[in-house]
């Protein structure tokens with residue numbers, strides 16, 4: 001049975017929401033366990049999210065539009081600059097800290113949703129692989145959002161629901177809002193959007209997930225990173241063979 005592109009986007013949007021909620025729930029119940037698991041999830045996601053854009057999505061983007069490289073640069077700089085603004089605004093560690101940081105996460109999660117739509121619109125295989133990496137990193141996002149809110153002075157029940165709204169629901173929302181626009185793009189413009197997504201994903205992996213994971217170095221964190229790379233390469237090779 002062939003599923004439509006739209007059904008795939010809905011499935012992955014919901015998966016993202018579920019994994020994000022699991023992250024929030026586990027950190028809510030058992031902070032220690034969540035933080036232990038989190039490093040591995042982040043490293044594994046980083047491995048997937050560096051391999052998939054470089055090996056699979058980027059060549060696809062360039063095939064559709066030779067200017068996709070510039071779009072990737074724009075995507076990377078967009079992430080860099082928006083992170084700078086969030087960092088600048090979150091310097092003060094008060095209640096505002098929790099809220100502004102979570103606003104940043106909400107925008108980020110919304111863009112995550114957009115990535116599902118862009119990659120699935122290119123091909124179901126591309127969407128599936130990029131989506132796999134994103135779904136794994138949703139766990140970390142749930143854990144981080146909840147922790148940031150607690151640090152910002154939220155009570156745990158409120159933090160739980162606020163994290164669910166801001167980092168969980170925003171992802172399927174981003175995917176659904178992007179769909180009517182992305183599905184009408186011609187291949188050349190879709191190529192540019194894919195290029196942009198490549199830049200965003202490379203930033204996410206190299207500058208967001210990996211340094212966080214390295215911050216609390218665990219025994220097998222490098223193995224988790226390599227496992228992510230190997231799994232992505234394996235799936236890409238089998239598809240191309």
Ligand SMILES: [Zn+2]
Pocket residue numbers: 108109112137138141
């Ligand atoms: Zn994300």
